[in-house]
Amino acid sequence: MSDVNDHLDSLVDTDALSEYLATELGDTESFDVSYHDEGHSNEIIFFNWGDGEYALRRPPSGKTPESAHDVLREYEVLSALSETAVPVPETVFACNDHSVIGSDFFVMQRLDGTVIHNDTGEPSRFAEPEYREQISSELVETLAKIHDVDYERIGLGNFGSPEKYLSKQIALWTNQMEQCFKRSGREIDALRDTAEWLADSIPEPIEPTLVHGDYKLDNVIFSSGTPPEIIGVFDWEMSTLGDPLADVGYMLFNWEHGTDNPAVPELFPQFTEYEGYPSQRELVEMYEDASGRTYRHDRFYRALAGFKLGTALEAFYARYLEGTTTDSMYPSLEAGIPELANRIQRIIDGKEPLS
Structure with missing residues (x-):
């Protein structure tokens, strides 16, 4: 478990993220973060903000191939597909300010399934x-x-x-x-x-x-x-x-x-x-x-x-x-x-x- 926690710490500064989320989602007294370890490419971090359940998507840490792991491109297509027959999670916002967690990222609603x-x-x-x-x-x-x-x-x-x-x-x-x-x-x-x-x-x-x-x-x-x-x-x-x-x-x-x-x-x-x-x-x-x-x-x-x-x-x-x-x-x-x-x-x- 310690390895997973260490990896989560390398992916996100929870204090900096919490401060940024407050500007996007409003203040809350309830903020819990967990690492989703079942994917093998871009990283997924689950978090609760108040009563809301969300998923944060960011590139892996370390060096990655050029043009790979473009999460902002992913955000663009997910947002566009929301008005079609293709089932996709609802996007919430994207961020290209690397001072928050060290990379581009976006947030979407977490699906229950x-x-x-x-x-x-x-x-x-x-x-x-x-x-x-x-x-x-x-x-x-x-x-x-x-x-x-x-x-x-x-x-x-x-x-x-x-x-x-x-x-x-x-x-x-x-x-x-x-x-x-x-x-x-x-x-x-x-x-x-x-x-x-x-x-x-x-x-x-x-x-x-x-x-x-x-x-x-x-x-x-x-x-x-x-x-x-x-x-x-x-x-x-x-x-x-x-x-x-x-x-x-x-x-x-x-x-x-x-x-x-x-x-x-x-x-x-x-x-x-x-x-x-x-x-x-x-x-x-x-x-x-x-x-x-x-x-x-x-x-x-x-x-x-x-x-x-x-x-x-x-x-x-x-x-x-x-x-x-x-x-x-x-x-x-x-x-x-x-x-x-x-x-x-x-x-x-x-x-x-x-x-």
Whole structure:
């Protein structure tokens, strides 16, 4: 517990935060802070201010890859989506004054519900085939809602440059990969080979949409009852305008079905093997029915997803080596990321088709 408390202290000066919150939320005699230790990227700090329950979102401490962990970008898209059919938490305010807690941050209302984490498994109330089917359909239909957003109407017309989205993504993540290798002091040939293959294999673009960039089961929250209903989508810091099929590929890459001994088991749900959960191919059919789009070039989009994930994990591993994180998963990345890179190569070679 002391490590968690020490980490919380490194993320926020509670006295300075309390003083700032009083200017935004009014005075209170009740202020409690706790660290949410189940995420692996941007940090989340829960706090009560009077009768209100809130979540504060900030970048991790220490050195981070350039352009990563943009919480103010996340605040912008969450605020814009509040008037759409996409379920998101209500934003409260954002702050770019680093004198408060040492970084940009924003505050949103805390949602009361359940995140289905890969390492803890499905909640017992959802352990029925019909509910598992609904979890999956909620996940896919919510993604279709994201891709159906009229981004011009809600003020996100300049949120990204969808032209050459895929090539820009590959260049961005390749640059981040090289930065991470310098920090971690190692190189992973299979990950670099993936970057080269992706750059040579970009498909023709389709009509751009708002894309989430990190869409997977543990980035949504379900209501506290049954049947399963998504009440919020989180982790929008990588969102932009671009190719919606990149989101589909990312969802598929993070949906284990028929894979034994996955690399970095904490990140890939094994319970999706249970009766009622669809296969990857069935997820594709569900998305095509919900969106009216055809999913194609599967090897490319799943390889791109794996490349993004592998590079992000290498940044996490570098943070572990630098001593700026207490995340218990990070030591396993020494072997886990090379294993993940080898899996991506199997996808590229056609040896791991959709399940």
